[in-house]
Amino acid sequence: MAFAQIIVKLTAHAADSIYTYRVPEGMNVPVGSMVRVPFGKGDRMLDGFVLGLSETADGSIGRIKQIASVSGREPVFTGRELGMAEWMSRRYDAPLSSCLALFVPRDPDKTTQVRVYARFLRDPLPADRAGSGQKSFLSVLAEHPDWSLSLLMKASGAARSSVRSLENKGIIECFEESDETPAPLVMQKATDPGKELNAEQRQAADRIIRAFREGQNSKFLLYGITGSGKTEVYMSCMEQVLAAGKGAYLLVPEISLTPQLVERLGRRFGDRIAVLHSRLNDTERSREWLRIRRGAAKVVVGPRSALFAPMPDPGLIILDEEHESSYKSEITPRYHAREVAEEMAARGGFPLVLGSATPSCESYYQAMEGQAELLRLSRRAVQDAVLPAIRLIDMRREMAAGNMTGFSGELIAALKDRLARNEQSILFLNRRGYSSFVSCRKCGFVLRCPACFLPYTYHKEQNLLICHHCGRAVQPVNTCPSCGSRYLRMSGMGTERIAEDLAGLFPDARILRMDASTTSGKNGFQEAYEQIRDHKADIIVGTQMIAKGMDMPLVTLVGVISADMSLYYPDFHSTERTFQLLTQVAGRAGRGDRPGEVLIQTYEPKHYVLQSVAAHDDAEFYRQELASRQMLACPPFAHFLQILLTGREEDKVRQAAGDLAGILQRESETAESGEAVVLGPSPAELGRIDNIFRWKLLVRHPEEEPLIRMAGVCLEEFRQKYRDVAAAADLNPVNMY
Ligand code: ADP
Ligand code: ZN
Numbered sequence: 186m187a188f189a190q191i192i193v194k195l196t197a198h199a200a201d202s203i204y205t206y207r208v209p210e211g212m213n214v215p216v217g218s219m220v221r222v223p224f225g226k227g228d229r230m231l232d233g234f235v236l237g238l239s240e241t242a243d244g245s246i247g248r249i250k251q252i253a254s255v256s257g258r259e260p261v262f263t264g265r266e267l268g269m270a271e272w273m274s275r276r277y278d279a280p281l282s283s284c285l286a287l288f289v290p291r292d293p294d295k296t297t298q299v300r301v302y303a304r305f306l307r308d309p310l311p312a313d314r315a316g317s318g319q320k321s322f323l324s325v326l327a328e329h330p331d332w333s334l335s336l337l338m339k340a341s342g343a344a345r346s347s348v349r350s351l352e353n354k355g356i357i358e359c360f361e362e363s364d365e366t367p368a369p370l371v372m373q374k375a376t377d378p379g380k381e382l383n384a385e386q387r388q389a390a391d392r393i394i395r396a397f398r399e400g401q402n403s404k405f406l407l408y409g410i411t412g413s414g415k416t417e418v419y420m421s422c423m424e425q426v427l428a429a430g431k432g433a434y435l436l437v438p439e440i441s442l443t444p445q446l447v448e449r450l451g452r453r454f455g456d457r458i459a460v461l462h463s464r465l466n467d468t469e470r471s472r473e474w475l476r477i478r479r480g481a482a483k484v485v486v487g488p489r490s491a492l493f494a495p496m497p498d499p500g501l502i503i504l505d506e507e508h509e510s511s512y513k514s515e516i517t518p519r520y521h522a523r524e525v526a527e528e529m530a531a532r533g534g535f536p537l538v539l540g541s542a543t544p545s546c547e548s549y550y551q552a553m554e555g556q557a558e559l560l561r562l563s564r565r566a567v568q569d570a571v572l573p574a575i576r577l578i579d580m581r582r583e584m585a586a587g588n589m590t591g592f593s594g595e596l597i598a599a600l601k602d603r604l605a606r607n608e609q610s611i612l613f614l615n616r617r618g619y620s621s622f623v624s625c626r627k628c629g630f631v632l633r634c635p636a637c638f639l640p641y642t643y644h645k646e647q648n649l650l651i652c653h654h655c656g657r658a659v660q661p662v663n664t665c666p667s668c669g670s671r672y673l674r675m676s677g678m679g680t681e682r683i684a685e686d687l688a689g690l691f692p693d694a695r696i697l698r699m700d701a702s703t704t705s706g707k708n709g710f711q712e713a714y715e716q717i718r719d720h721k722a723d724i725i726v727g728t729q730m731i732a733k734g735m736d737m738p739l740v741t742l743v744g745v746i747s748a749d750m751s752l753y754y755p756d757f758h759s760t761e762r763t764f765q766l767l768t769q770v771a772g773r774a775g776r777g778d779r780p781g782e783v784l785i786q787t788y789e790p791k792h793y794v795l796q797s798v799a800a801h802d803d804a805e806f807y808r809q810e811l812a813s814r815q816m817l818a819c820p821p822f823a824h825f826l827q828i829l830l831t832g833r834e835e836d837k838v839r840q841a842a843g844d845l846a847g848i849l850q851r852e853s854e855t856a857e858s859g860e861a862v863v864l865g866p867s868p869a870e871l872g873r874i875d876n877i878f879r880w881k882l883l884v885r886h887p888e889e890e891p892l893i894r895m896a897g898v899c900l901e902e903f904r905q906k907y908r909d910v911a912a913a914a915d916l917n918p919v920n921m922y
């Protein structure tokens with residue numbers, strides 16, 4: 186008789202449970218298989234992963250349940266992947282099942298794609314009165330009888346109704362066919378051999394490839410301004426890794442996974458590429474997963490989760506825009522893709538490349554200390570465009586001069602000037618919505634979400650007050666709920682408000698708003714981009730999404746409405762983020778043949794972040810930032826572990842937080858833990874979200890490993906004691922709660 190040890194996938198937070206199940210006669214379930222098993226009293230069917238097999242089982246055999254079915258056509262993880270999942274489980278204090286789940290498609294059975302095709306039956310007669318859509322459909326069909334219906338419709342521009350009427354008249358017939366072997370999602374042929382690398386690019390690529398050939402687990406920081414040709418270096422390296430029979434991962438932040446980038450990679454690698462993005466459905470995902478596992482796709486491109494694609498033989502991992510906080514998962518397991526990539530590269534003995542125009546302080550510091558090898562690209566690849574002139578505008582002076590609007594005189598004049606010259610301008614603001622909050626002028630009452638106690642944000646287009654934390658939306662009120670006064674006002678400025686004020690100032694200008702609300706549709710971002718490219722907009726008002734990856738040759742002015750908003754956010758990362766953001770936004774100006782100008786409005790023009798941005802002096806920023814991090818014992822000079830405690834009863838959460846602080850304190854005094862400092866407990870910045878109370882604790886330690894060990898010990902003790910207060914650990918958090 187055969188038995189299997191199965192880890193059952195419960196909720197992400199439940200502790201791991203490994204159970205023994207009986208393997209039915211004739212069922213083949215090697216280690217690494219995903220199975221369906223009956224669980225608990227009601228025999229609820231759950232997914233499970235086979236971790237081991239045995240001939241015998243402990244306990245009474247009669248009570249052992251049987252595996253119901255196997256999912257997918259083959260095992261879903263290998264020993265190597267199990268090893269990575271175990272490493273993550275310990276490091277990030279997360280159940281093993283939740284780590285394993287990352288490596289596995291949601292539904293491995295969904296791999297068969299049913300497609301609809303069309304077949305030509307007879308020529309249309311004059312009496313059929315076929316319209317132009319129908320005619321063009323028929324001519325495309327005649328040329329490509331093997332295309333799917335959706336492709337035919339796309340190519341001919343025919344509507345579904347045209348197809349239906351052709352079918353009704355008996356001119357064509359539609360039929361379904363299922364296709365079992367996953368076809369690539371990218372249908373392109375590799376036609377582009379790539380650019381001839383310039384000297385700097387060549388040097389960088391050679392260095393990376395040498396490490397690859399020699400099997401060195403080196404870490405590289407490819408530090409080069411936007412447009413310096415980093416992507417071209419990545420592609421050249423990937424090409425050589427593929428030629429040696431290995432595979433490569435290229436990770437990008439989701440926001441830069443634009444159609445332009447995918448197309449560019451498609452031209453270079455054709456269908457050897459697998460693109461994993463969040464818009465894939467379960468079937469597409471499972472099919473790409475299979476193609477990767479079988480070695481048909483050797484280049485995996487995607488956001489942080491693409492790292493878990495089952496590449497049989499990887500030889501290189503590249504993280505583009507390595508400083509981006511979207512590489513950190515904010516749900517269990519709270520991993521950082523950079524850390525996971527490092528571990529994968531170390532285990533596999535191959536190089537890791539971190540690319541950025543504005544590296545994280547951690548990576549910059551490692552390069553300074555020789556823990557990463559620095560590769561510099563110092564100028565733009567195409568035309569060595571002059572750097573834009575960056576000027577800081579002191580808003581205190583504007584206010585003293587009686588200007589109470591959000592626009593300085595200088596910014597208005599510069600906008601006017603661009604309109605007159607028929608050039609484009611960008612106004613950048615780090616907040617969406619119409620205003621930040623609604624308050625009463627008489628009594629000062631602020632309208633807040635009752636569950637999170639955070640001010641509502643007014644969204645004018647929908648005419649709703651929306652809580653940006655839990656998403657609750659309510660109708661705006663006309664009178665103050667506290668004193669009944671009718672004088673409610675909107676405070677602060679959002680993109681919507683700025684766009685409206687601008688329309689008042691420049692009635693003839695075409696103003697385009699670009700933020701998460703206006704680009705939320707499937708093609709929203711692409712459409713906005715085309716509007717800019719085709720010069721259908723004069724002034725673009727947007728949030729950080731306009732700072733990323735788009736080429737906008739007609740933009741010669743970039744205005745930053747307020748640099749201070751993100752500078753003073755209560756998180757030690759805020760200075761670094763502001764630096765990165767401003768540098769990127771400034772990079773939007775003057776990429777064509779016209780020089781650009783950048784105006785940054787601020788109440789704090791002497792701040793080192795603003796000074797170094799204005800002087801294009803990155804090195805000075807890193808010097809000051811690292812000095813201040815060292816003084817404050819922040820990363821990279823120390824490691825943080827943030828623990829968030831949540832529960833429905835405020836008193837209990839507070840008490841549990843105090844208790845956990847005590848446990849950590851006690852442990853920190855042991856020899857093994859050494860030098861740990863426990864900070865807190867304190868209510869989280871957002872003390873309450875959707876009626877769940879939140880307290881936090883911070884533990885600081887100069888070294889990572891003792892911190893992880895200590896957290897493991899203390900949290901286990903805590904969880905034994907408290908069942909209704911959850912504790913979630915976050916190593917090296919990118920957001921302070
Ligand atoms: P980055 O990734 O650093 O922003 P890209 O690799 O996207 O830079 O390059 C920016 C532009 O310069 C692209 O249009 C690219 O095709 C072009 N480019 C890059 N390297 C070269 C080269 N060696 N010769 C000619 N053009 C290049
Ligand atoms: Zn009031």
Ligand code: ZN
Nearest residue numbers: 634637652655
């Ligand atoms: Zn809320």
